[in-house]
Amino acid sequence: MDMKNSSPRRTFFTQASAGVALLALAPGVRLVDLALARAQDEPASAAQRWGLLVDVDRCVSGCDACVSACNTEHGLGDSERPQTDAQWIRKVDLVDHNTGRQLSLPLMCQHCEEPPCVDVCPTGASFRRADGIVLVDKHTCIGCRYCMMACPYKARSFIHEDLTGQKTHAPRGKGAVESCTLCVHRVDRDESPACVEACTDAGREALVFGDINDRNDPLATQLAETTTRELRADLKLNTAVRYRGL
Amino acid sequence: MMKSAYFQSVSSSRGYWLISAIAGVITLAGLIGAEHMESAGHWVTGMSNQVVWGVPHVFAIFLIVAASGALNTASIASVFARDDYKPLARLSALLAIALLSGGLAVLVLDLGRPDRLIVAMTHYNFKSIFAWNIFLYIGFMFIVGIYLWMMFEPRMNRFTARVGTAAFIWRLVLTTGTGSIFGFLVAREAFDSAVMAPLFIVMSLSFGTALTLLIGMLIFWINGATMDPALAQKLRRLLGFFVIGVAYLVAVDHLTKLYVTGHHQLEQFILVDGGIYTLLFWGVQILLGTVVPAILLLLPRFCQRGYLIAAALLVVVGALTQVYVLIIGGQVFPLELFPGYSVTSTFYDGVIADYTPSLAELALGMGGMGLAVLVTLIGVRILPFVPVQMTGKNQD
Ligand code: SF4
Ligand code: SF4
Numbered sequence: 346m347d348m349k350n351s352s353p354r355r356t357f358f359t360q361a362s363a364g365v366a367l368l369a370l371a372p373g374v375r376l377v378d379l380a381l382a383r384a385q386d387e388p389a390s391a392a393q394r395w396g397l398l399v400d401v402d403r404c405v406s407g408c409d410a411c412v413s414a415c416n417t418e419h420g421l422g423d424s425e426r427p428q429t430d431a432q433w434i435r436k437v438d439l440v441d442h443n444t445g446r447q448l449s450l451p452l453m454c455q456h457c458e459e460p461p462c463v464d465v466c467p468t469g470a471s472f473r474r475a476d477g478i479v480l481v482d483k484h485t486c487i488g489c490r491y492c493m494m495a496c497p498y499k500a501r502s503f504i505h506e507d508l509t510g511q512k513t514h515a516p517r518g519k520g521a522v523e524s525c526t527l528c529v530h531r532v533d534r535d536e537s538p539a540c541v542e543a544c545t546d547a548g549r550e551a552l553v554f555g556d557i558n559d560r561n562d563p564l565a566t567q568l569a570e571t572t573t574r575e576l577r578a579d580l581k582l583n584t585a586v587r588y589r590g591l
Numbered sequence: 592m593m594k595s596a597y598f599q600s601v602s603s604s605r606g607y608w609l610i611s612a613i614a615g616v617i618t619l620a621g622l623i624g625a626e627h628m629e630s631a632g633h634w635v636t637g638m639s640n641q642v643v644w645g646v647p648h649v650f651a652i653f654l655i656v657a658a659s660g661a662l663n664t665a666s667i668a669s670v671f672a673r674d675d676y677k678p679l680a681r682l683s684a685l686l687a688i689a690l691l692s693g694g695l696a697v698l699v700l701d702l703g704r705p706d707r708l709i710v711a712m713t714h715y716n717f718k719s720i721f722a723w724n725i726f727l728y729i730g731f732m733f734i735v736g737i738y739l740w741m742m743f744e745p746r747m748n749r750f751t752a753r754v755g756t757a758a759f760i761w762r763l764v765l766t767t768g769t770g771s772i773f774g775f776l777v778a779r780e781a782f783d784s785a786v787m788a789p790l791f792i793v794m795s796l797s798f799g800t801a802l803t804l805l806i807g808m809l810i811f812w813i814n815g816a817t818m819d820p821a822l823a824q825k826l827r828r829l830l831g832f833f834v835i836g837v838a839y840l841v842a843v844d845h846l847t848k849l850y851v852t853g854h855h856q857l858e859q860f861i862l863v864d865g866g867i868y869t870l871l872f873w874g875v876q877i878l879l880g881t882v883v884p885a886i887l888l889l890l891p892r893f894c895q896r897g898y899l900i901a902a903a904l905l906v907v908v909g910a911l912t913q914v915y916v917l918i919i920g921g922q923v924f925p926l927e928l929f930p931g932y933s934v935t936s937t938f939y940d941g942v943i944a945d946y947t948p949s950l951a952e953l954a955l956g957m958g959g960m961g962l963a964v965l966v967t968l969i970g971v972r973i974l975p976f977v978p979v980q981m982t983g984k985n986q987d
Contacts (some may be wrong), residue, residue, distance in 0.1 A: 428639035428945065432938050439932040452928075452936070465775055467721035468714040487711050488703015490643040491721050497778030499926055499938065502640050503703060506632035519632050520703030576928055580777060591929075 394458075394477040394585060395527055396557040397541070398564055398573060399450055401590035403551035406449035409436050411552065414543030415453075418528065419515040424506060431502035431517075433525040434540055448591070451540065451552070454479060454500040454525035455576065455584035462492035462501065462524075471522075477557075477585050478527045486521040493522060497577045500524050527585075557585065598681060598975035606813040607968070614964040621958010624951040625700035633703065636952040641944035642922045647701035649914045650956030653798065654694030654963060655728070655769055656791060657910075659762035660799020661686040662735065664826070666762075669742075669755030675822060678978035682810065683803050684739050685970045686963075687762075688732055690802065693963030695728060700955055720771050727765045734758045743974070766795045773917075780854040781861075781921025784847060790840040794910065797833035800826060801906040806964065808900065810971055817896075827899050831888030834906060838881045841913070860924050860943070861916065868920040871912050880909010919946055 415421065415434045424430055434453040440446070456479050463471045463479065470486035473479045481492075493501045501524040508517055514530040517523055528538035536542075537554040544552040555564025567573075573587040601607060628636055638645040664683035668676040699705050715722045738758045741751040770791030773782035784790075804818075804826050811818050845862065848854040861868055887893045887902035923944040928934070934941030971977055 424634075426634055427937070428641065428939070429634045431640070435936050435938040435940075437929075437934060437936040437938075437940055439929055439934055442931050442933065448932070452938075452940075461775070461777060463716075464718050465721060466716055467719045467725065468710055469716035469719075470714075485707075485710050485714050486704070487707045489721065490703070491719075491772075493640070493643040494776050494779065494922075497926065498928065499640075499940070503633065503638075503643060505634035505639075520629070522703070577778065 389474040389476040389478070391475040392558060394557045395532060396456070396477070396555065396564055396568075396585035396587065397527070397538070398553040398567055399586065399588045400551045400553070401448055401450045401588055403549050403590075404449050404451065405549065406436075406438050406447065408449075408547065408549065410543040410547040410549070411451050411540035412436055414539040415525070418512070418531075418539035419526075420508075420510050420512040420517070422508070422510060426505075429503075429505035431504060431523060433500075433502070433523070450588065450591075452498065452500070452576075453540075453586065454496075454527075455498055455582070455586040456525075456527060458583035458585070460582065461495040461497065461580075465491045465495040467491065474529075478529050478532070479524075480526055480529065481521065481523055483516050483518060483521050483523075488520040488522065490522060496524075497580055497582070597678070597979050599977055599979050600973060600975050601810065601814050601968075601971040601977055603972075604813060604815070606815075607972070610809065610813055611965065611968050614961045614968060617961030618958050618965055619961075620954045621697075621700075621956070621961060624954030624958065625705075627951045628701070628955065629705060636949045637945075637947045638952070639944065639946075641939050642919060642946040644918055644922065645701075645946065646915075646919075646948040646952045646956045647697050647959075649911060649918055650959045651694045651697040651701070652769065652918065653911050653914050654690045654697065654959050656766060656795045656914075657798035657802050658687050658690035658694060658795075659731070659766045659769075660795035660797065661690055661803050662758060662762050663796055663799050664803055665738070665742075666755060666759045669752045670759045672752070675825065678819065678822065679803065679807060679826075681739065681742055681976045682807055682971070684735050684742070684758075685967055685976055686803055686806060687735050687799075689963045689966035689970065690799075691728060691732060692966050693959040693961075696962055697955060697959035701952075720768065720775050724765075724768045724772065727761075727768045731758075731761055731765050734761050762795075763792065766792045778926060779921055780848070780852075780857045780927075781917065781924060783852055783854065784844050786840050786844045786847065790837070790844060793833060793836040793840055794913070797830065797837050797906060798910045800830045800833055801903040801910070804830065804899065804903045805907070806967060808896075809964075810967070810977060813968075814977055820896075823896065823899060824894065827888055827894070827902075830903065830906065831885060834881055834885050834888065837913075838877075838885070841876075856927075857924050861920055865920065865943075868916055868923070872916050872920075875912040876909050876916060879905055880912055884909070922946075 412434050419433065421431050421433065434451050437450055437452050439448040456477055458477065460473055460479050463473050467489060468485045468487055470482045471479070471492050472482060488503065490503055493503060501522050503522050504517060504519045507519050511517055531538060541552040541554040544550065553564050553567060555562040557565055557568065559565055568587060571589055573589045574591050575584045575587060636645055661683055664676050665680040667673050668680040699708055711725065735758055738754045741747045741754045767788045770788045774787050776782045808818055845858060849858050861872055863869060884902040884905045887898045923946055925941050925943065
């Protein structure tokens with residue numbers, strides 16, 4: 346599957362509102378927005394930048410709904426060798442050295458705007474789509490693992506053995522490197538990532554997905570209104586995943 | 592008299608076939624190890640998602656760094672016009688090619704998909720220092736090949752100095768490029784060091800000279816001769832200075848990390864309480880690989896050949912350990928993502944990672960060494976690499 350040419354569009358939120366607006370007979374206004382939205386066969390557009398907000402105050406220790414959802418969605422299995430098993434998203438528990446405050450949060454590929462993994466990849470297998478999603482082209486990855494050395498978040502996994510039970514939308518294979526795709530196959534169908542959906546279903550709503558570039562998007566609004574943090578902000582990678590409450 | 596008259600190829604002998612057989616078996620074991628790793632997957636190694644580069648990288652980087660340093664003797668002869676080093680010039684250029692072949696073979700066979708080598712050759716990301724290194728390595732082989740031709744062909748001898756200079760510059764760039772592979776790992780404290788590039792250059796001089804001495808002596812022994820004692824003494828002193836040079840830059844590296852970049856916890860780990868890594872650093876890299884050989888190489892009373900061989904062997908052991916501590920030690924130490932917090936997760940955040948090399952990967956790494964010796968042995972058998980005046984027999 347060539348992900349470079351697949352076709353994400355706007356969030357269902359924007360489209361839904363556009364649909365409502367059309368029904369409300371305000372076509373003159375909404376058509377402008379619709380013209381900006383991309384059709385199924387259009388390539389990923391730099392007009393968008395998909396991102397994720399993690400609300401650490403809402404996330405709880407012991408809950409791993411997002412992790413299970415990701416594993417199910419992408420067919421990540423358990424080989425009973427945890428050191429070599431792939432983990433696209435993981436739960437990290439933190440204790441503040443000074444105050445003893447306990448936090449829990451999910452950690453995954455941060456979809457950096459300046460991704461070190463892409464810079465170092467010798468073949469160009471690691472790439473960043475125009476809409477900001479960082480992916481690995483499984484056909485050109487030679488398994489050198491330089492990207493894993495370069496990623497500051499330890500977000501990538503190398504496939505150490507033959508795999509079974511793969512999903513057609515998530516091609517994976519022994520000897521290549523992979524990481525969170527931000528559920529690109531779902532995003533391209535106007536759905537939100539599996540982890541976000543699972544978190545909402547679990548009643549936590551600690552994950553917000555959306556388009557950072559769209560001022561009307563709930564994600565962009567929240568990013569504008571509250572203080573959020575990038576992990577390893579000192580590296581100036583401008584990550585698409587932000588944390589609130591850290 | 593034509594210069595080529597001073598050289599001969601190594602003749603068939605029991606010693607030749609014995610050493611070839613040993614090198615062949617080691618190489619074969621390496622291939623079997625690699626095959627096992629590729630067919631089963633990397634879980635049969637000690638590598639994991641925490642330690643992604645293991646022992647094969649240690650050997651590969653050691654060999655690649657040593658390759659450029661092995662050219663040293665040839666450079667001194669032709670670039671700095673020192674005729675006394677000329678007898679070893681051809682052999683040192685051959686060694687450079689052989690060591691690089693061994694290192695690259697290990698690097699390629701350790702890939703997750705070595706079958707996609709053609710992809711690596713046809714898809715380049717020019718932002719990647721790794722991709723640039725592929726060019727640097729291929730170019731190095733090519734330029735050293737031409738250099739050898741200039742040395743072999745009497746009519747071309749007059750170009751030797753010029754091509755030698757080009758090869759000399761190329762090898763400096765190559766070593767810098769290899770060192771820069773680590774320089775680009777911004778997030779990993781172990782590699783965050785301004786002295787990485789000069790350190791790699793001095794390491795190459797030291798590793799390469801030690802291997803030139805050892806493999807050179809081995810080839811002479813096979814040929815029923817000994818290395819010219821005067822030349823051996825020169826290389827001995829040179830190696831002594833290179834060992835001190837590496838030690839100096841290692842000290843600067845750790846002091847920089849302690850007092851400039853402030854990577855205290857990492858330094859505490861490597862230097863004080865890192866268990867096996869601390870032991871390897873002080874016991875093997877510093878004591879056995881630096882202090883002892885420096886004494887053996889620089890004090891006049893240890894000038895006998897036995898001491899020289901022992902010192903060169905210790906330098907090689909220290910060198911492999913140094914690369915091990917750098918690469919593996921640098922990975923087992925956890926990334927710091929949340930300063931001020933203690934961290935736990937299912938993905939080994941915040942803990943020192945486990946790494947124990949498996950037999951398969953050790954075999955692959957050693958196989959690279961075996962291949963380097965094998966390539967050298969084949970080279971000296973078919974072309975006149977070995978100086979005649981250094982051999983006991985065949986003197987004319
Ligand atoms: S988090 Fe890591 S894998 Fe993801 S884009 Fe950044 S560097 Fe690449
Ligand atoms: S492992 Fe694959 S994606 Fe990562 S740097 Fe190597 S070729 Fe690129």
